[in-house]
Amino acid sequence: MSEPITGRVVIVTGAASGIGRAATERLLDGGGAVVAVDREAAALAWVDELGPGARVDTVVGDVTSAETNANAVARALERFGRLDAAVFNAGVSMSGDLLELPMEEFDRTIAVNVRAVALGIRSVVPALRAGGQGRIVVTASTSGLGGDPNLWAYNTAKGAVVNLVRAAAVDLGADGITVNAVCPGPTETAMTSRLQSLPVLHEELRRTIPLQRWGRPEEIAAVIAFLTSADASFITGAIVPVDGGVTANTGQFRPRPLAD
Numbered sequence: 001m002s003e004p005i006t007g008r009v010v011i012v013t014g015a016a017s018g019i020g021r022a023a024t025e026r027l028l029d030g031g032g033a034v035v036a037v038d039r040e041a042a043a044l045a046w047v048d049e050l051g052p053g054a055r056v057d058t059v060v061g062d063v064t065s066a067e068t069n070a071n072a073v074a075r076a077l078e079r080f081g082r083l084d085a086a087v088f089n090a091g092v093s094m095s096g097d098l099l100e101l102p103m104e105e106f107d108r109t110i111a112v113n114v115r116a117v118a119l120g121i122r123s124v125v126p127a128l129r130a131g132g133q134g135r136i137v138v139t140a141s142t143s144g145l146g147g148d149p150n151l152w153a154y155n156t157a158k159g160a161v162v163n164l165v166r167a168a169a170v171d172l173g174a175d176g177i178t179v180n181a182v183c184p185g186p187t188e189t190a191m192t193s194r195l196q197s198l199p200v201l202h203e204e205l206r207r208t209i210p211l212q213r214w215g216r217p218e219e220i221a222a223v224i225a226f227l228t229s230a231d232a233s234f235i236t237g238a239i240v241p242v243d244g245g246v247t248a249n250t251g252q253f254r255p256r257p258l259a260d
């Protein structure tokens with residue numbers, strides 16, 4: 001038998017790894033229940049290993065499909081009896097020259113990072129309305145607040161999802177549903193593994209971060225969990241950088257290093 005749910009019932013997309021996994025673990029630790037969504041069944045195996053008593057269920061599917069989103073809501077209602085929040089976190093990064101990146105890759109970046117979030121919001125709203133205190137959190141990025149070299153497709157997608165969050169907050173406020181975004185800076189996950197494996201680039205990036213280090217997935221998850229909580233009752237349409245100070249810097253000068 002599972003313990004009673006003392007926290008929130010939450011859908012988390014991209015829950016197989018990185019920030020989504022850390023958010024799932026944090027919500028479960030807080031007494032919540034999670035429907036963990038990801039496209040890769042094998043990568044979600046860590047959830048199954050929590051055992052039958054864990055207040056967590058999985059949905060395997062691509063978040064760009066309406067069916068996956070509908071399945072996640074249905075699973076939350078069937079298994080846990082309600083839905084309190086959704087964390088739209090699944091994302092892909094695409095780098096490539098502005099003139100050469102195939103437009104199909106641009107389309108895919110938009111589909112996963114923007115269109116799937118719109119689809120997700122439309123899917124969860126009826127269930128969130130029923131509770132009267134719904135919460136939606138989107139993992140955007142500092143890359144949604146400015147441009148990066150060769151990341152134009154990702155910059156475009158994350159910039160769009162930032163404004164989708166604002167627009168949805170305006171439209172859903174009367175339903176008591178809050179919609180907020182976190183904007184992680186460089187964070188140690190699978191998405192950035194290639195960058196982490198290149199010592200010179202990793203170090204160069206580290207030195208642009210005022211806190212002088214990369215973020216950990218748990219540090220992003222803590223803010224996501226807060227934004228899904230009852231305590232976050234009067235914050236909506238907020239775009240919250242969780243970036244070690246990256247967006248505080250104008251970029252004109254490199255921050256003063258710790259000790260060199």
Ligand SMILES: NC(=O)c1ccc[n+]([C@@H]2O[C@H](COP(=O)([O-])OP(=O)(O)OC[C@H]3O[C@@H](n4cnc5c(N)ncnc54)[C@H](O)[C@@H]3O)[C@@H](O)[C@H]2O)c1
Nearest residue numbers: 014016017018019039062063090091141186187189190191
């Ligand atoms: N790592 C960073 O430095 C960083 C910085 C800013 C923003 N972000 C954002 O954080 C979010 C999480 O990324 P992460 O860093 O944890 O990377 P990650 O690669 O570890 O996790 C992303 C997860 O999303 C899943 N996913 C991707 N496309 C999917 C789809 N179409 N359907 C279902 N699942 C899908 C992947 O399978 C993976 O498990 C993303 O939106 C990313 O853009 C990451």
